[in-house]
Amino acid sequence: MKVKILQWHAVASWTWDAQDETCGICRMAFDGCCPDCKFPGDDCPLIWGACNHSFHLHCILKWVNSQTPQPHCPMCRREWQFKG
Amino acid sequence: MLDVSRVQKELAECNKDKAISGVSINLHGGDDLSHLEGTISGPVGTPYEGGTFRIDVRLPSGYPFEPPKMQFVTKVWHPNISSQNGAICLDILKDQWSPALTLKTALLSLQALLSAPEPDDPQDAVVAQQYLQNHPTFVATAQYWTEAFAKRTSVGIEEKVQKLVEMGFPEALVKSTLDSVNGDENMALEKLCSS
Numbered sequence: 001m002k003v004k005i006l007q008w009h010a011v012a013s014w015t016w017d018a019q020d021e022t023c024g025i026c027r028m029a030f031d032g033c034c035p036d037c038k039f040p041g042d043d044c045p046l047i048w049g050a051c052n053h054s055f056h057l058h059c060i061l062k063w064v065n066s067q068t069p070q071p072h073c074p075m076c077r078r079e080w081q082f083k084g
Numbered sequence: 085m086l087d088v089s090r091v092q093k094e095l096a097e098c099n100k101d102k103a104i105s106g107v108s109i110n111l112h113g114g115d116d117l118s119h120l121e122g123t124i125s126g127p128v129g130t131p132y133e134g135g136t137f138r139i140d141v142r143l144p145s146g147y148p149f150e151p152p153k154m155q156f157v158t159k160v161w162h163p164n165i166s167s168q169n170g171a172i173c174l175d176i177l178k179d180q181w182s183p184a185l186t187l188k189t190a191l192l193s194l195q196a197l198l199s200a201p202e203p204d205d206p207q208d209a210v211v212a213q214q215y216l217q218n219h220p221t222f223v224a225t226a227q228y229w230t231e232a233f234a235k236r237t238s239v240g241i242e243e244k245v246q247k248l249v250e251m252g253f254p255e256a257l258v259k260s261t262l263d264s265v266n267g268d269e270n271m272a273l274e275k276l277c278s279s
Contacts, residue, residue, distance in 0.1 A: 025148065025183045025184065026087060026089075026090055026148075027089075027090050027094075035087050035089055059183075063183055066146070066150075074184035075184050
C-alpha cells in the first residue's frame with residue numbers, strides 16, 4: 001500500500017531538566033516563569049550553580065546582586081558560582 | 085517590589101498543616117500583604133508549653149531577597165527575645181537569611197529558638213544572666229510569663245469568672261458552668277440564671 005501524506009501536524013512538549021518542580025526563590029514552577037516575566041521558555045531561562053541547585057536566572061541574579069561581598073546558594077549556602 | 089504571588093502561596097501553604105506544625109500566619113487585618121501576624125504554640129517540655137505566642141510580621145519591599153521583620157507581640161521571658169519589646173535575636177532573620185527560607189520556616193525557627201535558647205548570644209542580658217546563673221528562677225519566670233501573657237483564653241476565663249462572681253454567683257458553680265459551655269460568657273450566664 002502506498003501512503004501519500006497530504007498534511008501533518010507536529011506536536012512537541014518541552015520541560016526544563018531540573019531536579020525540583022519549583023524555583024526555590026519565587027516558588028513558581030520551573031516550567032512557568034519568574035514573577036517578572038510573562039512567558040516561560042528561553043526568555044526566562046533556568047540557570048545552575050556549581051552546587052547543582054537551579055533557579056530562574058532572573059531570580060538568582062536578584063539574589064546574587066543583593067549579596068556582598070560573596071553570594072551564597074539560597075539552598076545549601078555554598079558560595080554561589082554559575083556552573084560553567 | 086514585594087513578590088505578592090509568593091506571599092499568597094506562603095500563606096496558604098503555612099496554614100495547611102498548622103495543627104501539626106504549631107505555626108500559622110494570617111493577614112494582620114485589612115488586605116495589606118506586607119503586614120502579617122504569625123502565631124506559634126509553645127514547644128512541649130519547655131516553660132513555654134501551652135502558650136500561644138503572637139508575632140508581628142512585616143515584609144520589606146525586597147522580600148524574599150530581604151528577611152521578614154519579626155517581633156514578638158506576646159510578652160515572653162527568653163534570653164534571645166527582648167522582655168521589653170519582643171525584639172528577636174536570630175541569625176536567619178538577619179545576615180543568615182536566604183530567599184529559600186519562608187515565613188513558615190522562619191516561624192518554625194522561632195519555635196526551635198524557644199526550645200533551645202542561646203544565652204551566649206543574648207538579646208536580653210538580664211534574662212540571659214538569669215538563665216545561666218539561676219536556672220530554676222529562669223524556668224519559673226518563663227512559666228509565669230507564659231501563664232500570664234500567652235494563655236489568652238485562660239486569662240479571659242479568669243476575668244469572666246470574676247465578673248459572674250460579682251453578679252452574686254458562687255465561684256465554684258461559675259467555674260463549672262463556664263467549663264461546660266467552653267467559656268462562653270453569655271451562655272454561662274443564661275445557664276446560671278435558669279438553674
